[in-house]
Amino acid sequence: MNISPIFFGGILWALLPAPAVAGRLQATSNQAALIKQSSIVFTGTVSQLGATSFADVPKSAQTIVVRVDSVLKKPPAVSLRKGDKVTVEMKDPSALQEGTQATFYTEGWLFGSGVAVKELGHEVLPSGGSAPVEAGSAEKTFLQADQQISDQELQNRIASADYVVVARVMDVRRWVVPKSAGAPSHITEHQPDWHEAILEIHSVLKGTKPKKNKMVLRFPGCQDVAWVHFPKFAKNQQGVFFLKKDQVSGAPTTYPGTSQADVYTCSKPGDWLPMSDEARVRSLLKK
Amino acid sequence: MRALAVYWMRFLVLTLLALIAGTVFIGSLIPSHTGNGRGHLESAEAFGSVYAAPTQVKVVDLIPSSLSGETNQDSEPFLAIQTANPQVMVASAFTPNPVSSSGNAPVYVSQDGGDSWVLNAITPVQRMTCDITHALAPGENHPRGDLHAGTLACAASITLNESETTDVSSGTAMSVQSSRNNVDQPFVRALAISNSDHIYVGLNDFNQTNGHTATVDVSLDGGATYKSFSVEARTTMGQDGPSVRPAVAGDNTVYAAFFGWRKFDGKIATSDVVVVRDDAGGIGPHAFQALKDQSDKLPGRLVVKRVSIPWSNSPTLGQERIGSTLSIAVDPNNSSIVYVGWADRGSKKDIYTLHVRRSADRGATWSKSDLPHTTISNATNIALAVANNGVAALLYQQLMNGRWVTHVVQSHNAFVNVQDTILASVPANEPAQQFLPYLGDYDYLLSVGNEFRGVFCANNTPDRANFPSGVTYQRAADFNAKTLTDGSGNPVAISIDPFYFSVPVIP
Numbered sequence: 001m002n003i004s005p006i007f008f009g010g011i012l013w014a015l016l017p018a019p020a021v022a023g024r025l026q027a028t029s030n031q032a033a034l035i036k037q038s039s040i041v042f043t044g045t046v047s048q049l050g051a052t053s054f055a056d057v058p059k060s061a062q063t064i065v066v067r068v069d070s071v072l073k074k075p076p077a078v079s080l081r082k083g084d085k086v087t088v089e090m091k092d093p094s095a096l097q098e099g100t101q102a103t104f105y106t107e108g109w110l111f112g113s114g115v116a117v118k119e120l121g122h123e124v125l126p127s128g129g130s131a132p133v134e135a136g137s138a139e140k141t142f143l144q145a146d147q148q149i150s151d152q153e154l155q156n157r158i159a160s161a162d163y164v165v166v167a168r169v170m171d172v173r174r175w176v177v178p179k180s181a182g183a184p185s186h187i188t189e190h191q192p193d194w195h196e197a198i199l200e201i202h203s204v205l206k207g208t209k210p211k212k213n214k215m216v217l218r219f220p221g222c223q224d225v226a227w228v229h230f231p232k233f234a235k236n237q238q239g240v241f242f243l244k245k246d247q248v249s250g251a252p253t254t255y256p257g258t259s260q261a262d263v264y265t266c267s268k269p270g271d272w273l274p275m276s277d278e279a280r281v282r283s284l285l286k287k
Numbered sequence: 288m289r290a291l292a293v294y295w296m297r298f299l300v301l302t303l304l305a306l307i308a309g310t311v312f313i314g315s316l317i318p319s320h321t322g323n324g325r326g327h328l329e330s331a332e333a334f335g336s337v338y339a340a341p342t343q344v345k346v347v348d349l350i351p352s353s354l355s356g357e358t359n360q361d362s363e364p365f366l367a368i369q370t371a372n373p374q375v376m377v378a379s380a381f382t383p384n385p386v387s388s389s390g391n392a393p394v395y396v397s398q399d400g401g402d403s404w405v406l407n408a409i410t411p412v413q414r415m416t417c418d419i420t421h422a423l424a425p426g427e428n429h430p431r432g433d434l435h436a437g438t439l440a441c442a443a444s445i446t447l448n449e450s451e452t453t454d455v456s457s458g459t460a461m462s463v464q465s466s467r468n469n470v471d472q473p474f475v476r477a478l479a480i481s482n483s484d485h486i487y488v489g490l491n492d493f494n495q496t497n498g499h500t501a502t503v504d505v506s507l508d509g510g511a512t513y514k515s516f517s518v519e520a521r522t523t524m525g526q527d528g529p530s531v532r533p534a535v536a537g538d539n540t541v542y543a544a545f546f547g548w549r550k551f552d553g554k555i556a557t558s559d560v561v562v563v564r565d566d567a568g569g570i571g572p573h574a575f576q577a578l579k580d581q582s583d584k585l586p587g588r589l590v591v592k593r594v595s596i597p598w599s600n601s602p603t604l605g606q607e608r609i610g611s612t613l614s615i616a617v618d619p620n621n622s623s624i625v626y627v628g629w630a631d632r633g634s635k636k637d638i639y640t641l642h643v644r645r646s647a648d649r650g651a652t653w654s655k656s657d658l659p660h661t662t663i664s665n666a667t668n669i670a671l672a673v674a675n676n677g678v679a680a681l682l683y684q685q686l687m688n689g690r691w692v693t694h695v696v697q698s699h700n701a702f703v704n705v706q707d708t709i710l711a712s713v714p715a716n717e718p719a720q721q722f723l724p725y726l727g728d729y730d731y732l733l734s735v736g737n738e739f740r741g742v743f744c745a746n747n748t749p750d751r752a753n754f755p756s757g758v759t760y761q762r763a764a765d766f767n768a769k770t771l772t773d774g775s776g777n778p779v780a781i782s783i784d785p786f787y788f789s790v791p792v793i794p
Binding site for chain 2: 039040055056058074075076077078079080081089107108109110111112113114115118186187188189190191193222223224225226227228247248267
């Protein structure tokens with residue numbers, strides 16, 4: 001996401017105590033949740049009510065056209081600039097009038113010759129529209145808000161993991177689902193081509209100490225689109241691993257030596273973090 | 288008086304020449320239109336110099352201008368056309384939701400005959416599908432598009448959803464009408480019979496017994512209910528190949544083609560190419576059993592027997608994988624005429640060779656060898672269609688001299704005489720693949736009116752030389768510098784984009 005410095009002002013402005021704030025969040029009082037939920041945030045001036053900014057958007061009483069004054073947050077793929085006209089589908093269009101300036105917290109809707117979004121929340125800016133904050137303190141405040149969101153996501157990841165370990169990949173080997181597992185072994189382009197990474201555990205941040213300080217992490221080695229978002233692992237790769245018991249491959253145990261052991265997976269981007277994140281993970285575990 | 292007339296004629300001619308010269312000169316000073324590769328083509332057409340004749344071929348990069356910054360591998364395209372109003376079309380690819388990992392996977396919608404496209408996130412799959420095909424069903428007369436989709440969602444398991452929306456411009460997610468796990472590669476066709484929509488979904492269903500996995504899901508009530516028919520009648524190696532392709536004709540004839548896998552050694556599938564037929568739209572207890580092979584009296588005509596089909600789930604044909612490209616098309620006005628095309632391992636020098644055969648007696652007998660001009664080396668993504676006037680067309684992508692070349696070949700006499708239109712010729716070694724399939728396990732071709740319309744995927748470098756029939760980009764592109772931009776002038780890396788095309792049907 002691209003985050004404009006102007007956004008910092010908007011965030012601080014929204015987080016300031018009531019006397020300093022001219023408007024109120026309409027949709028939610030949970031500022032962090034709203035920022036996290038929004039894929040596109042911008043300040044703009046309402047130019048038309050009951051209208052749309054490009055032909056392919058269905059016009060209704062809820063759609064308004066907003067001229068963008070500044071883009072605060074958007075994915076890199078989205079082209080959106082100051083001066084562009086955006087269609088916003090409002091929850092309550094009567095809340096705004098033509099000429100009103102506001103910050104719009106939105107999710108993407110239609111992408112064509114222009115952008116159409118759906119409102120998640122908005123806040124009317126005071127006359128003049130600029131956020132009454134100093135840039136430095138605004139940046140600090142935004143970073144705090146952003147850090148809160150990121151920390152919460154990480155805490156959720158920790159909470160949902162069976163194990164959180166600092167480890168190194170000792171070896172990677174191909175693994176074939178045994179017939180005894182009863183798992184389907186069909187031939188499709190989406191076959192995962194399972195591999196196992198043998199983890200040498202350096203420290204256990206969550207969970208009980210594994211036998212011989214080793215764990216087995218199973219991951220798809222194939223390049224198929226179905227598995228593109230699963231993290232892949234290579235020998236000697238180190239980091240923080242957020243492990244869940246394998247519920248994907250069809251055989252959740254393995255024999256790393258002579259005895260049976262559970263097998264784990266990292267199924268989402270972010271289930272592995274580089275060593276530089278170790279201290280942060282440890283500090284969140286203490287909270 | 289005559290001398291005066293000659294003087295004025297000369298003056299007018301000289302003035303006209305001066306104006307043309309001035310226009311050409313000024314035109315050369317104006318930068319080419321950003322985002323539109325047709326800029327020079329239109330000039331050339333106006334003066335009739337570069338291109339031999341004005342062409343009506345249309346090629347459009349589907350990525351909208353508001354997503355000019357995207358660099359996804361938008362591979363494996365598909366297309367649906369609203370036949371009652373062909374201005375309305377829906378296309379798809381492996382395009383992720385552009386703003387959210389938890390939002391719905393999108394489709395591309397055009398309401399102006401393919402000139403412009405909008406991305407609308409309405410499929411029932413989170414973020415990105417791992418297979419999607421669809422058809423716009425005309426029977427129920429929904430003016431804004433009655434879209435039926437077959438999608439695979441890939442997470443811990445692979446889930447098929449058969450879903451519908453009756454307004455493709457609505458932001459409301461498609462309604463799931465049927466769902467199950469353990470299937471592969473849904474392929475959707477639709478047919479209107481007496482104002483009701485018949486939906487046919489070819490798929491490889493591993494829930495079927497005895498390894499008879501080639502299956503057609505049939506709905507005779509617009510997707511409200513589906514019934515599954517295994518169309519395999521012979522012993523398999525445990526399953527059939529992934530591709531199961533239905534084709535429908537207006538007289539309620541439904542064909543389906545599939546790969547009957549008889550042996551598989553991990554690298555080569557020994558396969559029959561099988562065609563089944565139903566003469567009553569898939570109704571009744573003996574659906575798809577109208578066509579029997581003389582050799583064993585079993586349902587399903589064996590067009591070819593025991594061909595070797597290479598199976599590789601890693602880059603093999605350039606950066607593309609291979610293993611299951613198959614297409615079938617029926618003449619919309621004469622359901623006795625049907626074409627089938629596939630790829631197998633041809634001669635030793637070829638990695639993957641295309642073939643097309645034809646039947647003129649409802650699939651009972653087939654041409655004994657490939658039709659002329661249809662044995663094509665090192666090619667994939669075969670798609671066939673037949674126009675209202677009986678002209679057959681073949682879309683394919685061939686790896687030649689380090690380039691992916693996309694062809695549409697038309698013929699009115701079973702490919703004896705052909706017209707070959709090259710839509711794209713792009714470098715095959717870039718961009719690097721992000722996943723497989725690189726271009727797609729399929730592309731698609733349809734006929735509507737006097738057009739063949741379709742979709743293919745290609746390297747999106749904005750270079751006119753790569754698109755000999757012309758091209759239009761919606762996304763920001765500088766054709767002089769041959770670079771993409773994000774709409775604010777910042778460079779954007781090249782990637783794989785889906786392209787829509789329309790080619791006039793030959794008379």
